[in-house]
Amino acid sequence: MATPPADLVSRAQRAVAEAMMRIQQVWHVLGIDEEYQEERSEEIMNLVNGLVMTMAEQEEEERDNVLRRVKENREQLASLAKEMNVEPGVDTDLPLLDLDKALGDRIAALNEEREQRIHSLIDLESRLEVLQESLVVSEKEEKREDELSMERLEDLRHRITEYEKELDERKKGLASTMKEIKHLWAQLRYRPRTEFEEQVAKGVDRLPLSPANILALHRLRDSLKDMLPALKVEVDTVAARTHEMCMLLGEQEDEYVRAAARIKEKTEAFDGVCRDAIDLWEQELERLHKKKQAMLPVVVLKTFEKLDKQWQQTYFCAQQSREFMEALGLEYPLEYDDVKEISDRRVLEMALEAIEEECARQTALHDEHKDVYQAVHTIEALQGKKAQFKEDDLLNNRGGLRFKVEKMDKQIDACKRQIAKWERQTGTKFMVRGAHFLSILTRKEEAEREHQLKLKEQRRQQRQKQLQQEARFGSIPATPKRARRDLGKPSTRNGPNSLKTPKSSRKVAKRTPLKENVPHLNLFENDIKGNICIEFDSSHHANRPADASVGTFSMFKETATNRLHSTKLPK
Numbered sequence: 001m002a003t004p005p006a007d008l009v010s011r012a013q014r015a016v017a018e019a020m021m022r023i024q025q026v027w028h029v030l031g032i033d034e035e036y037q038e039e040r041s042e043e044i045m046n047l048v049n050g051l052v053m054t055m056a057e058q059e060e061e062e063r064d065n066v067l068r069r070v071k072e073n074r075e076q077l078a079s080l081a082k083e084m085n086v087e088p089g090v091d092t093d094l095p096l097l098d099l100d101k102a103l104g105d106r107i108a109a110l111n112e113e114r115e116q117r118i119h120s121l122i123d124l125e126s127r128l129e130v131l132q133e134s135l136v137v138s139e140k141e142e143k144r145e146d147e148l149s150m151e152r153l154e155d156l157r158h159r160i161t162e163y164e165k166e167l168d169e170r171k172k173g174l175a176s177t178m179k180e181i182k183h184l185w186a187q188l189r190y191r192p193r194t195e196f197e198e199q200v201a202k203g204v205d206r207l208p209l210s211p212a213n214i215l216a217l218h219r220l221r222d223s224l225k226d227m228l229p230a231l232k233v234e235v236d237t238v239a240a241r242t243h244e245m246c247m248l249l250g251e252q253e254d255e256y257v258r259a260a261a262r263i264k265e266k267t268e269a270f271d272g273v274c275r276d277a278i279d280l281w282e283q284e285l286e287r288l289h290k291k292k293q294a295m296l297p298v299v300v301l302k303t304f305e306k307l308d309k310q311w312q313q314t315y316f317c318a319q320q321s322r323e324f325m326e327a328l329g330l331e332y333p334l335e336y337d338d339v340k341e342i343s344d345r346r347v348l349e350m351a352l353e354a355i356e357e358e359c360a361r362q363t364a365l366h367d368e369h370k371d372v373y374q375a376v377h378t379i380e381a382l383q384g385k386k387a388q389f390k391e392d393d394l395l396n397n398r399g400g401l402r403f404k405v406e407k408m409d410k411q412i413d414a415c416k417r418q419i420a421k422w423e424r425q426t427g428t429k430f431m432v433r434g435a436h437f438l439s440i441l442t443r444k445e446e447a448e449r450e451h452q453l454k455l456k457e458q459r460r461q462q463r464q465k466q467l468q469q470e471a472r473f474g475s476i477p478a479t480p481k482r483a484r485r486d487l488g489k490p491s492t493r494n495g496p497n498s499l500k501t502p503k504s505s506r507k508v509a510k511r512t513p514l515k516e517n518v519p520h521l522n523l524f525e526n527d528i529k530g531n532i533c534i535e536f537d538s539s540h541h542a543n544r545p546a547d548a549s550v551g552t553f554s555m556f557k558e559t560a561t562n563r564l565h566s567t568k569l570p571k
Contacts, residue, residue: 016048066100073103080110084117085149117148124156130213131163170214177217178203184224188231189275196220232273238281245288248302249295259284296348297339303355304334310362315376317434328354372422375415376432379441382408391455416441 023044027037081088090102181200184190192198196216239260246256263280264272292299304325311321318332325332328351330339342348366373386408394401419430419438429436 020044063096066096070096070100070103073100073107077103077107077110080107080114083148084110084114085151086110114148117150117153120153121148121156124153124160128156128160128163131160131167133212174214174217177221181217181221181224184221184228187270187274188224188227190224190227228273231275235273235277235281238278238285242281242284242288245285245292248299248306249288249291250298251288296345296352297336297342300339300348300352300355301334301336303352303359304330307355307359307362308333310359310366314362314366314373315432315437316362317431319434324358369422372419372430375418376430376437379412379415382412383444395459412441 020041023040024037027040032040077088077090080086088106090099090106092099094102178200185201192201196213197220200217200220242259243256246253263277263284266280267274267277270277308321322332325334329342329347330351339348386405389401389405393399394405416438423430423438429438431437432440
């Protein structure tokens with residue numbers, strides 16, 4: 001066992017002696033007896049001895065670790081040197097710690113170089129394989145011990161260079177396709193997602209141009225072109241938002257037109273359809289947003305007006321609208337004075353945010369169930385048209401109104417079936433202004449049927465009353481249209497003040513009296529202008545045969561003519 005250096009031992013002794021002297025001085029001041037001092041001295045010696053022994057064990061452990069590392073590093077270095085075909089490059093006569101450090105540094109350097117060679121080898125082998133497939137070359141490489149040697153890599157590079165010369169013509173043919181792809185990448189601000197796309201991004205010179213890759217390039221170009229419609233929709237959407245914001249803030253249409261022209265000029269290379277255009281529109285929106293903050297009350301009011309229109313489209317009831325606005329601390333309907341009274345901008349900002357979210361929700365709701373809302377709109381429009389028809393026109397079928405009503409009813413039934421189908425699919429009731437729409441329609445139809453029954457009963461009673469009148473006084477023939485049109489016009493043949501008798505009125509007016517010898521039979525022509533009443537006395541035809549036609553105009557020509565001349569027509 002080696003003896004420690006004398007100076008180390010002497011230094012340790014001096015340190016222990018100095019410490020013991022200080023401890024004894026303390027003991028003397030404290031008045032500790034000798035027996036206790038001996039006990040304390042023994043403890044101190046045990047501590048010193050334990051500390052020294054612990055440090056010795058640690059040093060021995062460190063020595064063993066260094067020896068183990070050196071052994072492992074030597075083996076690893078030998079393996080790396082053989083695989084990479086290089087010299088170990090470490091002096092084995094160095095001290096143990098220096099040798100350990102030298103081995104570690106050399107292994108780290110070789111590992112780093114090995115990683116680079118591995119990447120190079122993988123890249124070269126993949127390129128070589130692609131080139132061999134492109135050139136229909138079937139050369140298989142055998143596994144070698146010096147797989148990562150520079151000679152091996154140089155051999156692969158040489159062979160790749162020869163193969164690439166043969167593919168030079170193919171690369172020239174794809175120049176336009178590559179240019180188009182890069183233009184689309186810039187337009188879409190597209191980032192490569194796959195290894196193949198990363199190779200394309202590096203350029204055609206780094207891309208293996210096998211038939212499969214050439215086909216993949218064309219597919220990549222086509223897929224990029226397919227993204228343009230969606231990009232155009234994004235640009236149009238943000239432009240529409242900008243236009244909507246301009247209108248909301250009361251800006252002139254020319255301001256929006258100038259902004260659009262400015263953005264299109266900056267993105268002229270892509271005809272205004274690119275990611276840069278979206279960024280520019282976003283900047284314009286940011287400017288408008290700052291302006292919106294400056295005129296917040298007006299924006300809140302206009303946004304509410306927009307929301308109110310959307311509520312009407314989705315048939316929101318007034319109670320729901322009022323509850324929504326009251327939850328925001330606002331009145332319904334909202335007016336400018338109500339908004340202006342709010343001094344806290346945070347309240348306005350929160351209200352504006354909530355109203356905008358509700359606008360978006362109502363828009364999405366209307367778009368999602370657009371067909372059902374259109375059906376409701378169609379039903380209400382048709383019911384409004386039906387309400388304009390007069391009952392007499394429907395009863396007499398003037399202008400073919402009955403056919404039109406039947407057609408409208410069929411359309412209403414089709415819309416009702418569409419709404420009922422939606423309710424079955426969703427399992428919910430379709431509400432309009434807070435009430436079940438189909439139930440409302442059912443109640444309206446029942447009320448309409450009851451109304452029609454009442455009208456029918458009124459017409460029946462009116463006909464019954466008319467029949468009773470006819471049974472008492474006799475039936476009255478309808479006046480011909482020509483008589484109603486010409487009666488009351490002055491006759492130019494018999495003088496300016498004479499009344500022309502139409503030919504159609506000379507027909508026999510058949511009457512069927514229920515009793516013989518009716519004392520005063522009156523002929524009422526209610527439809528003739530002036531409501532002329534022609535009367536005749538029964539004494540003129542008392543002696544006529546029983547089968548003679550009663551009420552013939554020729555029988556009472558003289559009496560009727562006198563009565564017509566003596567009757568004053570009302571204006």
